Amino acid sequence: MFKNRFKTLICFTVALVFILPDLCCADYDYIDINSPSMRKIPLAIPVFKSIASNSTEARFSKKASDLLAETLDFTGYLNIQDRKAFLSDPQKDGITTQSINFQNWTVIGSELLITGGVLMKGGTVQMELRLFDTFKGTLIVGKRYKGGMIHQRQMIRRFCSEVIYHLTGNKGFFNSKIAFVSRNSKRKEIYVCDFDGYGSKRFTFINSISFFPSWSSDGNRLAYTSYKNGKPDIYIQSFTEKQIYQINKKGINMTPSWAPNTDALAATLSFSGDQEIYLLTGKGKVIKKLTNNRGIDISPTWSPDGKRLAFVSDRAGSPQIFTKDFRTSRVKRLTFKGKYNTQPSWSPKGDKLAYTGRGNGNLNIYVIGVDGKGLAQLTQNSGSNESPTWSPDGSLIAFSSTREGPSRIYVMTAYGTDQRRLLAMPGEQTNPKWSPEVNN
Amino acid sequence: MKNNGKAIVHLPGMPGKGPRTMYASFTVSVICHLLFLTVLIFVPGLKIPKRTSHSVIHVNMVARPAKGTPAGTRYRAVLKKSAAKTKKTSEGVSLKTVSAAPKKKAKSINKKPVTHSKSTIEELKNEAEASRPGDVTDAIERIKNQVNETDARRRSVENSDKELAGVEDGVAGGSGTGAGLSVDILTLYTYEIKDLVQQNWAYSEQLADAKSDLQTFLVFEVLPNGEIRDIWFTEKSGNRYLDESAYKAVIKSKPFPPHPVELSRPVVEVPLRFSPEGLLD
Incomplete structure (x- = not known):
């Protein structure tokens, strides 16, 4: 009997030991917050401090701080705060951690703060830029740049890259460029501009129709299609060398796409009598056939790891996007919604594809997961929207649109927000292609 | 011995x-x-929250913009209206009582008050007024809807048999002042606080690397004067950016409105679950 009581006691004690923690540490009745009011992070950029306090320096400081604000605003996920709301003036209060009263910034909602100091001596400019976490009251990154006045934009962009790197862990897109096609009268030429539309320059001078530009991984070459010889052929042109390579086999040669990190590209050739996608060297020699199906296979785009290829094929009866995995040689249809889905562009993170699809008579930009899930329409009710291309960090998508009449190049976030025009030029602009992020 | x-x-x-x-x-x-x-089981207040960081916050910032009504008046109005609207209101709200466990005494960190121009203060006041719900009835309706949308409602219904009997009688009769009524006011108050925090929550999916299944849990204590005494994470998301954004949202929202006069508590605990799932489909 004593033994039985003893066993009961032991069991009771063990049970209590297991139950007690749950009783004592029962969960709170949490209230859910799952919809943030702000999708952009408030960032304060006061006018940079003029260290020598002269008018030339003050003008330069204002211009440089405005440029920094514009450049970071381009990311689409930072909210540059109105300077009228600022309670502190770095010109008087200072720009270093010790001299900043961070409460003056947190009280107006700033989560990040960038201060700058400018010192001009002779023809050179020295710029000190610091990014702070206002809530922690700590310096995140600080850099000092020195150069001529003409290097202002370059210095600002370098610091922007530092800011984005410290906030997101990637290099951003501030050293990238965008190639596009601009049409004047009957000619279409390839142009290149900075990521923000600044400094556009003509790249081809063929006086014909050129389109479908594609960047090499090192950003030094562009492959494109041109009707220079009366039919579509592929041209490979360097930014630094004069020599131009041609792929001008019998039939059509078009839609080149550079493979990642190799001197090779995929393109559609029809010398065999059927339009198939081939792998070619950077000088235009055929390495091997990548697709093998009766019908049209066109517009290849590589996954970032180079192990898969997406392309457009009419093998299902209408233009649809397919993917081919080179490890298994398996071809899979990706798009099923709509009867016209083209111009795929693989995201730099490798998880999504953007493409152009037709629905209700209009062309629009869509995004879909590589597994075929998560289809999202990013543009709507705004003319025809075509040719999506991802920024190197995958945060933005450039595309062409006729929403304002003639076709222009626009940019939006990868979620379809913040759609804005990139640049204004005479004629029409189409076929944007974003370059890789290249260190300069 | 055998x-x-x-x-x-x-x-x-x-x-x-x-x-x-x-x-x-x-x-x-x-x-x-x-x-x-x-x-240990029957003595309340042995719940020891896990405090992983941000242990004590007591920062004096600028005073909250003055409101048209003195502290507590609004809640008396809410009280009258909710009483007039039958017992439905009290059924729809979460009824969990907040633990009155003794907490570690908060350290007071006195910081220099911010000085700024009068016009700026006026602008801030105007902005703050504009961002506040203007009409008490709207506020009640909004809070009621939010209450209905959360799991808290389910849990409150489950517990209502035990905890709410007195509340229903009291509210329906229009003269109840017992613990149940206090819980009702408490819920309205905590949901107003939640609203303020949500208004100040800035979150970018790009900075957080766009993971929709993240969530972070934190609890903070609000003193009768609306100041925060303590904040602690009960469970972090593992994503530093989300955790920090939630913490900043709370800090940016303070000071909160003072406790309603009917709410005789030394401190109100507000447990919040932040999840960016609303951003992505």
């Missing part, structure tokens, strides 16, 4: 007293433990 194949354990300090004495001692020990554990 040895029937059993091992005999001699407790220290009791040599040679035999197994009966040992069993007796053991029984006394078990009973004492049980008593202690039982006391």
Whole structure:
């Protein structure tokens, strides 16, 4: 009997030991917050401090701080705060951690703060830029740049890259460029501009129709299609060398796409009598056939790891996007919604594809997961929207649109927000292609 | 001493007293433990929250913009309206009582008050006024809707049999002032605080690397004057950016409105679950 009581006691004690923690540490009745009011992070950029306090320096400081604000605003996920709301003036209060009263910034909602100091001596400019976490009251990154006045934009962009790197862990897109096609009268030429539309320059001078530009991984070459010889052929042109390579086999040669990190590209050739996608060297020699199906296979785009290829094929009866995995040689249809889905562009993170699809008579930009899930329409009710291309960090998508009449190049976030025009030029602009992020 | 194949354990300090004495001692020990554990179960306030970071915050910032009505007036209005609207309101709200466990005494960090221009203060006041719900009725409706949308409602319904009997009677009669009514006011108050925090929550999916299944849990204590006494994470998301954005949202929202006069509590705990799932489909 004593033994039985003893066993009961032991069991009771063990049970209590297991139950007690749950009783004592029962969960709170949490209230859910799952919809943030702000999708952009408030960032304060006061006018940079003029260290020598002269008018030339003050003008330069204002211009440089405005440029920094514009450049970071381009990311689409930072909210540059109105300077009228600022309670502190770095010109008087200072720009270093010790001299900043961070409460003056947190009280107006700033989560990040960038201060700058400018010192001009002779023809050179020295710029000190610091990014702070206002809530922690700590310096995140600080850099000092020195150069001529003409290097202002370059210095600002370098610091922007530092800011984005410290906030997101990637290099951003501030050293990238965008190639596009601009049409004047009957000619279409390839142009290149900075990521923000600044400094556009003509790249081809063929006086014909050129389109479908594609960047090499090192950003030094562009492959494109041109009707220079009366039919579509592929041209490979360097930014630094004069020599131009041609792929001008019998039939059509078009839609080149550079493979990642190799001197090779995929393109559609029809010398065999059927339009198939081939792998070619950077000088235009055929390495091997990548697709093998009766019908049209066109517009290849590589996954970032180079192990898969997406392309457009009419093998299902209408233009649809397919993917081919080179490890298994398996071809899979990706798009099923709509009867016209083209111009795929693989995201730099490798998880999504953007493409152009037709629905209700209009062309629009869509995004879909590589597994075929998560289809999202990013543009709507705004003319025809075509040719999506991802920024190197995958945060933005450039595309062409006729929403304002003639076709222009626009940019939006990868979620379809913040759609804005990139640049204004005479004629029409189409076929944007974003370059890789290249260190300069 | 017989040895029937059993091992005999001699407790220290009791040599040679035999197994009966040992069993007796053991029984006394078990009973004492049980008593202690039982006391632990029935004495409230033993919930010890996990405080992983940001242990104590007591920062004096600028005073909250003055409101048209003195503290507590609004809640009296809410009280009258909710009483007039039958017992439906009280059924729809979460009824969990907040633990009154003794907390670690908060450290006070006195920081220099911010000085700024009068016009800027006026602008801030205007902005703050504009961002506040203007009409009490709207506020009640909004809070009621939000209450209905959360799991808190389900849990409150489950617990309502036990905890709400007195509340229903009291509210329906229009003169109840018991614990149930206090809970009703408490819920309205915590949901207003939640609203303020949500208005100040800035979150970018790009900075957080766009993972929709993240969530972070934090709790903070609001003193009767609306100041925050303490914030702690009960569970972090593993994503530093989300955790920090939630923490900043709370700090940016303070000071909160003072406790309603009907709410006689030394402190109100507000547990919040932040999840960016609303951003992505």
